[in-house]
Amino acid sequence: MARRPDREGMILLNVLLVVAMASVTVLIMVAGQDIEIQRSARLRDVAQAGAYARAGELSAVTSLRRDGIVAAGTDNLAEPWAALGQTPVAVPGGRFALTIEDEQARFNLNGMVNADPAAISLFQRIGEAAGVAPETLIRIATVVRVAGPLSDSRLLVAAGVTRDEIALLEPFTTLLPPAALLNVNTVDETLLALVLRDPAAARTLIRQRDRVGYLTPAELAGVGASSTGLGFTSDHFRTVTAVTVGDVDQVVTSRLSRTRGAGRVDVTVVGRRSGV
Structure with a gap:
């Protein structure tokens, strides 16, 4: 009879342990369900964003x-x-x-693949305006002529052109098939001024384009500019x-x-x- 309280205490302890274990199991199950719900929601959001x-x-x-x-x-x-x-x-x-x-709307670097003097001269003006060193411009033109046409900048980087230098040129240049010409109907005024070597003429053409919507060879001729090497589409x-x-x-x-x-x-x- 003296051991009854101890036995009752052990029984109570066992009950408490079982209840605690059950509670932990339920919490784990609930947490697992929450994680699965969150995972499913994220997968749904990813799919919707992709769509x-x-x-x-x-x-x-x-x-x-x-x-x-x-x-x-x-x-x-x-x-x-x-x-x-x-x-x-x-x-x-x-x-x-x-x-x-x-x-x-940007200058196509691959236009230099055949060593076209006009394209190389324009690239030099672009590089100077962008603040890129002349030796770097020569390196880029050489890589294009030797290994071009290029599809990305990896060969330029391998030749020693830095990412910072490429970033300076990026607003003015792109890499497209060699036949892709600069479109005067989408080019910005800064680049058009470099193309024409005449900021005043570029400003006049941009104003005409803003007013009418597009330019033709006649408008370029009207400011004394040639459309050679330029496109309209x-x-x-x-x-x-x-x-x-x-x-x-x-x-x-x-x-x-x-x-x-x-x-x-x-x-x-x-x-x-x-x-x-």
Whole structure:
């Protein structure tokens, strides 16, 4: 009879242990379910963000294809494709923004692949305006002539051109197929002034373009400029789609190429890079 309290105490302790173990088990199960729910929600958000990004890319492809059919003679900033860009807007579950850029609004480094004197001279002026050392410009032109056409900057870096120097040139230059000419209907005033070697003429042309929407060889001739080496249409574009869904941020950069022929126009994605 003296041991009864001890036995009751042991029984109570065992009950408490069982209850504690059961509680821990329930907590683990609940935590596991919460993690699985969070994981499922994130996967859903990732999928939804990807769908929005693809939709943005597809809208650019569709607009550029239509433009190539109905307005084949010009590509300018007053056309629907150029107005496609969206400032951030609310979409179900998050936000969406799209920008579209004409890559032929910049100087094509691969235009120097055949050692064209005019292209090399323009590149030197661009480099000087960008603050890049002459020896670096010579190195870049040499790499393009020897190993070009280039598709990216890796060979330039391997030849000793720094990332900082490439960044200085980036607002003015791009890497496209050698035949891709600078489009005077999308180029900015700073680069056009370097092309023409005449800031006043560039300003006049930009004002005319802003007023009418586009330029023709006649406008260039009117300021005493030649259209040799310049173009009025484009077939190479870049889109950047930025999407936020839940806590998922996704940025997709796509390079688009348009081809024309045999009564049809095709726009294909030739490069795509995703990031956050």
